[in-house]
Amino acid sequence: MSAATSTAPRSTGTKPKKSKGLNAGQGRMGLLLVAPTLVFLAGIILYPLLRAIQLSLQKDAGLDKATGLFVEGGSAGLSNYTHWLLQKCGEVDCPPGTLGDQFYSALWVTLFFTVVSVVIELGLGMWFAMIMNRDFKGRALVRAAILVPWAIPTAVTAKLWLFIFAFDGIANKLIGYVGINPQLWVSDPWAAKFAIIIADVWKTTPFMALLILAGLQLVPGDVYEAAQIDGASKWQTFIKITLPLVKVPLMVAVLFRTLDVMRIYDLPAILTNGGGGTTSLSMLVIKQIQNGFHSASALSTIIFLLIAFTAFLFIQFGGADVVQRPPKSKKKEPEAAVGNPVAANATSTGA
Amino acid sequence: MALRMHKRRTLTVLTGAVAVALVASACGGGDNTKSTDTGAAARGPITYVQGKDNSNLLGPMAEKWNAAHPTEKVTVKEQSDQANQQHDDLVQHFQAKDPSYDVVSVDVVWTAEFAAKGWLVPLKDKMALPTTGFLEPTVKAATYNKTLYAAPTSSDGAMLYYRSDLVKTPPKTIDEMWGMCSIAKQNGMDCFAGQFAKYEGGTCNATEWMNAYGAKVVDDAGKPTVDSPEAAKGLQELADHYKNGDIPKQAITYQEEQSRASFQNGKLLFLRNWPYVYNLASTDASSKVKGKFAVAPLPGVSGPGTSTLGGHMAAISTYSKYKATALDFLKFLTSEEQQKTNMEKGSLAPVIESIYTDPALVAKYPYLPVLKESISNAVSRPVTPFYPAVSEAISTNFFAAIQGQKTPQAAVKDMQAAMVAAG
Numbered sequence: 001m002s003a004a005t006s007t008a009p010r011s012t013g014t015k016p017k018k019s020k021g022l023n024a025g026q027g028r029m030g031l032l033l034v035a036p037t038l039v040f041l042a043g044i045i046l047y048p049l050l051r052a053i054q055l056s057l058q059k060d061a062g063l064d065k066a067t068g069l070f071v072e073g074g075s076a077g078l079s080n081y082t083h084w085l086l087q088k089c090g091e092v093d094c095p096p097g098t099l100g101d102q103f104y105s106a107l108w109v110t111l112f113f114t115v116v117s118v119v120i121e122l123g124l125g126m127w128f129a130m131i132m133n134r135d136f137k138g139r140a141l142v143r144a145a146i147l148v149p150w151a152i153p154t155a156v157t158a159k160l161w162l163f164i165f166a167f168d169g170i171a172n173k174l175i176g177y178v179g180i181n182p183q184l185w186v187s188d189p190w191a192a193k194f195a196i197i198i199a200d201v202w203k204t205t206p207f208m209a210l211l212i213l214a215g216l217q218l219v220p221g222d223v224y225e226a227a228q229i230d231g232a233s234k235w236q237t238f239i240k241i242t243l244p245l246v247k248v249p250l251m252v253a254v255l256f257r258t259l260d261v262m263r264i265y266d267l268p269a270i271l272t273n274g275g276g277g278t279t280s281l282s283m284l285v286i287k288q289i290q291n292g293f294h295s296a297s298a299l300s301t302i303i304f305l306l307i308a309f310t311a312f313l314f315i316q317f318g319g320a321d322v323v324q325r326p327p328k329s330k331k332k333e334p335e336a337a338v339g340n341p342v343a344a345n346a347t348s349t350g351a
Numbered sequence: 352m353a354l355r356m357h358k359r360r361t362l363t364v365l366t367g368a369v370a371v372a373l374v375a376s377a378c379g380g381g382d383n384t385k386s387t388d389t390g391a392a393a394r395g396p397i398t399y400v401q402g403k404d405n406s407n408l409l410g411p412m413a414e415k416w417n418a419a420h421p422t423e424k425v426t427v428k429e430q431s432d433q434a435n436q437q438h439d440d441l442v443q444h445f446q447a448k449d450p451s452y453d454v455v456s457v458d459v460v461w462t463a464e465f466a467a468k469g470w471l472v473p474l475k476d477k478m479a480l481p482t483t484g485f486l487e488p489t490v491k492a493a494t495y496n497k498t499l500y501a502a503p504t505s506s507d508g509a510m511l512y513y514r515s516d517l518v519k520t521p522p523k524t525i526d527e528m529w530g531m532c533s534i535a536k537q538n539g540m541d542c543f544a545g546q547f548a549k550y551e552g553g554t555c556n557a558t559e560w561m562n563a564y565g566a567k568v569v570d571d572a573g574k575p576t577v578d579s580p581e582a583a584k585g586l587q588e589l590a591d592h593y594k595n596g597d598i599p600k601q602a603i604t605y606q607e608e609q610s611r612a613s614f615q616n617g618k619l620l621f622l623r624n625w626p627y628v629y630n631l632a633s634t635d636a637s638s639k640v641k642g643k644f645a646v647a648p649l650p651g652v653s654g655p656g657t658s659t660l661g662g663h664m665a666a667i668s669t670y671s672k673y674k675a676t677a678l679d680f681l682k683f684l685t686s687e688e689q690q691k692t693n694m695e696k697g698s699l700a701p702v703i704e705s706i707y708t709d710p711a712l713v714a715k716y717p718y719l720p721v722l723k724e725s726i727s728n729a730v731s732r733p734v735t736p737f738y739p740a741v742s743e744a745i746s747t748n749f750f751a752a753i754q755g756q757k758t759p760q761a762a763v764k765d766m767q768a769a770m771v772a773a774g
Contacts, residue, residue, distance in 0.1 A: 095768030167601035
């Protein structure tokens, strides 16, 4: 399990010029071979991105008072961005009831969903993964059962929970047994937020558990045996062995889920339709598209930057090594070995 | 080797160029199909686009038209059953200047937006459509900037459903209705509910209550005038009776179906809803109120109240190639015969006044006279090209006001400001 195995491919000996990199011909050939992919990626990723930014710099069509017809708005500069960020509707502050006014509440509620759901999912997911990783009778059944919610489309999940959270629904009946008054699950500010979090956790914990389970299964059994021989307690084993060894898949799972919740749309759209202040950022974009898509482009660009920045933070500081960069130098050897058990394990089993 | 290499490179460059060209043409698509105003007299096959047809009306309708017009046949395209999706589908086709959408069915609230975008053919001069005998509010809703842009094809108005076994004569005024809430209490029921959730239905209900007290959401020129004591009074009334329990707590989660369920399960004395409830509540196997309910016009301050106008219209796309045929098709859709068929087969409220008193139809649909009164007194939702923003302004502030998070005075003030900001 040393990092050396992963940095030094066995073919090094046969190609002595490796250190000088590719020769000119090979470079050109390589470029040619990846060119179609690059063009393709530019077409499906770069183009829409740039186009959205370009659209966001134009004004939405306005009404010509004389004819009653719409006319193109022309260049807007950054006014579409200030509209959202500084809450400016024309010259005045956006009054309550406009979409602009809902930007910050949508931002906070989306971040609230993100933090709370991901934390709960992380805890539950870890627990489920540990259960699924154990050897016991009926393990296959438990694994299948845990995965069921993940297999149901979100729109269907949202409808199911809508029935559960209806005023005459089972949720209110159940809390009635413990003496709590019936709640307005889709309209009350706090109840609605928790309705969404409950439904989201129910649906996506299996995903988290699955990713963590994949990491757990790569931890070799002998380290646990060694820990047992050294007399480590269960808690110590978990903290000192399991956690560090699944750190990378764990962080990747957290990253995926964080980005996922930050663009949450379908669940709140169907479950509460924004009732109780649960309009998420993505819902705001969809509503804005009906009113003018230049402003909506600006809003989606803001969301894109926000999500991209979060992803950057995770990869840079959170250790979510999605790119699987090779270890940088020999000095970092021990850390790299622990930090990247998946890669290290893959090469060691392959050798 | 060098040759093969060269060939390969050419190939790759070509592939790349093709890919770029494809991308470029994808975003420039539609620019070469410039619309022209020709075609006003042209005839030929047309397409009619409408939302999902739940009652199998479209097929027979098209057959009938096609039999009479063998050289100008109509093809029917059905959209989804979701209003938002229908709206977005139309917008996309209009933006692409698609000539294959000749006649489109539009919801009353979209007319102004589509007309202002220049997507609908104004029905005047050579393209004029006679509207004598039509219910006035339906024509008004199809009019933008003093020009008729669409032919009303079906209408809709809200009615008050009440339990005829518990209430002998329905309340004529709002105060009478609140007075009868003691009957609901004695029977362990809720008194009154409409659709008070935060969505388009909330806008309809809020507008009705504000209109009932004499408020005008927008004036005739389309300028917002909702910041008035009358509008505040309407919201105040709702908020007060939500607080004292005449309107049940859960009513702010009600859309059409939840409120119907409550009424059908015998838990609600008075329900404000659309005509579709009548058939379901009388025939649904699970309905507990079969034969125990009737309808009345919505109560007002001193007499019948004002309903919000619903319904659909048919309009001709600016990009249609065969506008003369399209106009004939609009006349066909609004003909008395077709309107009657729609009522009989699909319970679609007609736009022609005389049909509501047809004895055969009234025998089958006892609610028709009430519905006629409802629609005749109906007030259209604001006819404005910025309807989605206006609706958001109304429903958001109404939702805050009914729960007492905001005073009615502040709510109508914010509604006004938000509508002004919208355009």
